Amino acid sequence: MFIFEKLYDFLKEKIFAATGEMIVLNLGTVFECAVGRYPNEIALVQDKKYVSFLQLNEEVNRLASALRKLGVKKRDRVMVLMKNRMETVCLFWAIQKLGAIYTPINLRFSPEDTQYCINDAEPRVVFYEKFSERSVIKARFNERPILISLEQDGGDLSYRELAVRGASDFDCVPSDDDDIAVMLYTSGTTGVPKGVPRSHKNEYGSTMAHILQNHYEMFESTLGAMPLYHTMGVRSLLATCILNGKYVLLPDFDTRTALTLLSREKISCLYMIPTMYHELLNDPSISDFDLSALRKIGYAGAPMSVPLTKKCFQMLKPQHFVNHYGSTEIYTFTTCSVLDKKPGCAGRPGIHQQIRLVVPDTNAASTPDDIVLPGEVGEIIVHAGSIEAFKGYWNRPDATRKAIRNNWYFTGDLGILDEDGDLFIVGRVDEIVISGGENISPVEIEEVLLHHPKVLEAAVLGEEDDRWGQIVVAFIVTKDPTMTVQELDQFCKEHPKLSNFKRPRKYVFVHEIPKSPAGKILRRQLRSENIEQVGQ
Incomplete structure (x- = not known):
């Protein structure tokens, strides 16, 4: 299981035997x-x-x-x-x-x-x-x-x-x-x-x-x-x-330069987010470049759509194509290298890892023993004792306690295992949006939107997008019917607390936002309902 921990110790012992140090x-x-x-x-x-x-x-x-x-x-x-x-x-x-x-x-x-x-x-x-x-x-x-x-x-x-x-x-x-x-x-x-x-x-x-x-x-x-x-x-x-x-x-990603370098330098492997592959493969000049040296490709950071996965196989013809599912905190959770058979699959645990699916709980009350039944959706947790795992956040013992419980890292991702035991990601416990490989908190954007004098209520969620993985969508209940999409978008562009990559790329004006009896926004219901779109 922990092959490289053993290799690491083995190499140190060999060097010590040879040098005395x-x-x-x-x-x-x-x-x-x-x-x-x-x-x-x-x-x-x-x-x-x-x-x-x-x-x-x-x-x-x-x-x-x-x-x-x-x-x-x-x-x-x-x-x-x-x-x-x-x-x-x-x-x-x-x-x-x-x-x-x-x-x-x-x-x-x-x-x-x-x-x-x-x-x-x-x-x-x-x-x-x-x-x-x-x-x-x-x-x-x-x-x-x-x-x-x-x-x-x-x-x-x-x-x-x-x-x-x-x-x-x-x-x-x-x-x-x-x-x-x-x-x-x-x-x-x-x-x-x-x-x-x-x-x-x-x-x-x-x-x-x-x-x-x-x-x-x-x-x-x-x-x-x-x-x-x-x-x-x-x-x-x-x-x-x-x-x-x-x-x-x-230094700056643009498809024409990337294609030029891939061809000129005969680059053999590529590791990028799905957004970059989308842009690369949709460049109209791609057929002008010799990419035959490129044999191994991989992606991480966000889901890749089935059409884009198929396009990667068709246009790049890789010998090896990997979906790497992980995080900054613990580099590898799982990997999948059978994307031709199972596009979008996150696969099985990495060489250092153990994973479990447990009962999802936004209040961080679940334990590593609350394992869901086979075929059920659960929160993905990863053992935090491997060589790849961090020990805790900088100056944030509160965040560390929430993320690591009983030596297991709670990812906040929701997943399900298929009949072969392969993992598929189906969402987020807290509905975080992952756009272009960046994690985006809906709550942070909602707080900014609510500062606009014409906004009564706001709810943010992610919508599937072939290029970005997800885009940020804002659902708005207005105080003033004169509110426009352009006005609200300009407000977000100029707001000092909102990074541009977190800015909504779509605004939907609605009459109400569904909530639980406790007043919590029901994001999944909001996503699934056929809401009247006004002001688009």
């Missing part, structure tokens, strides 16, 4: 091993610039030594608000060599959410670029960090000014495998971002599982399409490094 396989060591194995293999590509593992290591060392001169030490948080660039990758590895904690922020967060994350993490340093400058500069810090800009004239100093201060040699700071390597922020099932600290062991184990589950081999190449503030992006980077593969950077 107990070596911890932290991420800094993992990177240095890759550099030592194949120093001249291409590690990174951006635009038409090619960087070998040896060249990458020299830049990483300069950054690590320069950051140490700035006072960054082991366990310090280093926050990164940057797109997928060479500089971001170099920072990731420099932070690992320092024993510090790579703490990226979702670039789609609102300025208010960004400020919250900065003050929650209390980073020693914040790196940013032009795209994220406004959120950083306008933030009110509880304790001001050092600000480093990618631009030459921004921040306390620029990225390049920092790099030239460092040396090309740097000794990796020893870190225990339970030390925190990465902290990602997720909206989770509430509107408040939560820090998810993940140890070196978590990241190593998750990456090895990812390699096995996707059938990756040495020297694979991949497109760095998923952002490096997302667990899928970090996983692609780590897997490619461990395999001495080529990681092709894509």
